Amino acid sequence: MAPAAPAAPAGIRFDGVTVAYHGTVVLDALDLTVEPGEVMALLGPSGSGKTTALRAVAGFVRPVAGRVLLGDRDVTDLPPHRRGIGMVVQQYALFPHMRVEDNVAFGLKARRTPKSEIRARVTEALELTGMAGYARRHPRELSGGQQQRVAIARALAVRPEVLLLDEPLSALDAQLRSGMLAELARLHRELPDVSILYVTHDQVEALTLADRIAVMDRARLRACGTPRELYRAPTDAFTASFVGGANLLPVTVRASGAEFAGTVIEVGTDGVAPGASATLCVRPHLVGLGDGPNRITGTLAELQWRGATHRLYVDVGGHRVMADVRELRQPPALGDEVALHFASEDAVLLPAGVAHG
Numbered sequence: 001m002a003p004a005a006p007a008a009p010a011g012i013r014f015d016g017v018t019v020a021y022h023g024t025v026v027l028d029a030l031d032l033t034v035e036p037g038e039v040m041a042l043l044g045p046s047g048s049g050k051t052t053a054l055r056a057v058a059g060f061v062r063p064v065a066g067r068v069l070l071g072d073r074d075v076t077d078l079p080p081h082r083r084g085i086g087m088v089v090q091q092y093a094l095f096p097h098m099r100v101e102d103n104v105a106f107g108l109k110a111r112r113t114p115k116s117e118i119r120a121r122v123t124e125a126l127e128l129t130g131m132a133g134y135a136r137r138h139p140r141e142l143s144g145g146q147q148q149r150v151a152i153a154r155a156l157a158v159r160p161e162v163l164l165l166d167e168p169l170s171a172l173d174a175q176l177r178s179g180m181l182a183e184l185a186r187l188h189r190e191l192p193d194v195s196i197l198y199v200t201h202d203q204v205e206a207l208t209l210a211d212r213i214a215v216m217d218r219a220r221l222r223a224c225g226t227p228r229e230l231y232r233a234p235t236d237a238f239t240a241s242f243v244g245g246a247n248l249l250p251v252t253v254r255a256s257g258a259e260f261a262g263t264v265i266e267v268g269t270d271g272v273a274p275g276a277s278a279t280l281c282v283r284p285h286l287v288g289l290g291d292g293p294n295r296i297t298g299t300l301a302e303l304q305w306r307g308a309t310h311r312l313y314v315d316v317g318g319h320r321v322m323a324d325v326r327e328l329r330q331p332p333a334l335g336d337e338v339a340l341h342f343a344s345e346d347a348v349l350l351p352a353g354v355a356h357g
Helices: 050-058 100-110 115-128 144-157 174-190 203-209 227-232 237-242
Strands: 012-021 024-034 039-043 065-070 085-089 162-166 195-200 212-217 220-225 247-254 257-260 263-265 277-282 296-305 309-316 319-326 337-341 347-351
Touching: 012 050, 024 050, 024 065, 024 220, 039 050, 039 203, 050 065, 050 085, 050 162, 050 195, 085 144, 100 115, 100 144, 115 144, 144 174, 174 203, 195 203, 203 227, 212 227, 212 237, 220 227, 220 237, 237 247, 237 277, 237 347, 247 319, 247 347, 257 277, 296 319, 309 337
Parallel strands: 039 195, 039 212, 085 162, 162 195
Antiparallel strands: 012 024, 012 065, 212 220, 247 257, 247 277, 257 263, 277 347, 296 309, 296 337, 309 319
C-alpha cells in the first residue's frame, strides 16, 4: 500500500548516520539536513561516502548507528517501498521488453495504484520530462538522454516526497549532459515541493543545480554551504580544490599580509598570527596577465589553448600558478618570464594543508 501523502513537503535529515561494511566505516557519523524543496548535491571523489549516504536514504543499506528521517518520519527501519521516494541511477535501469509507458507505470503498479489513476500519472510524468510523444516506443529506440528522461519520469510518476539522483548524467556525452542539466533545473522549478538529493563527482553539475552543496571526503562531511559560499570562501584546501579549480599556494603570514615566493600578498589575515603557515587560495580565472596588484613573476612552463581562453601554468619559486585569461592573439612562449596579478579581495587565506582526493 502506498504511504499516505505528507501534510507538508518533506526534507531529509541524517542524524549521526554511520554505515560500515565488514567492519570498515564507509560513512562516518553524518549530520546533514536537506530542507523541504531543496536541491542538495553530495559532491566528492570516489569512495567519499556520497553514494552510501544516498543509499541509506533509499533504504538499500542500513546504518550501524544514527537515524534517517524524511520530514518528521523516522524511516531508518522501513523497507524502500514504504519510504515514499523516487530514485534515478546512472544506468537508467529500464526494462528493455517494456514500452516507455509501461516502464513509467511500473512503480505505480508495484504500489497497487488504482488503474484509473495510472494512465493520468504516466501522462503527467512523461509531459513533465518532455517524453509524451515516445510513450509507445521501447528503450532501444531511444537515445541515452531520452532513456534517462524516461527513468526520471518513472521516478516522478509515484509523486515522491524525495527524489534521489545517483550520478544520473555520468553516462551521457557532454552535449546531452548540458541539455539534461537544463531539464533538471526546469523540473525543480515545476516541482518546488520535492526535496532532491543529487550525488555527483562533477562540480559543474553541483554548481549549476544545487541550492547547497555538501562536500564529502573519506567517509566524512568536509563542508556544506551554497555554491557561492563554497566557491568564493572555501573553508579548507580540499573544498577549494574540489569545488572549482584553485591555486593553493603555501604562504607565511606577515603583519601586512602573506608572503609567497618572496612577495608579500595583500590578503585578509584575521585570526592568524604573524609567522604562521597558511594556504593562499585564488581561482585561476581571477588571475590576470601583466602588471597589477599583488604582482608575482615566474617562468611560463605550459600553455593550453581552450578556445575562448588560454590557461597559463607559471613556475613561481618552484610552485605552479594557473591563470585563465582571455584568448591571447600573441601568447608568450614557453620559458618566457611573465607577470601575474590578482586583487586582494579575490584571495582567501586557508589553514595550512594539502588538498587530497
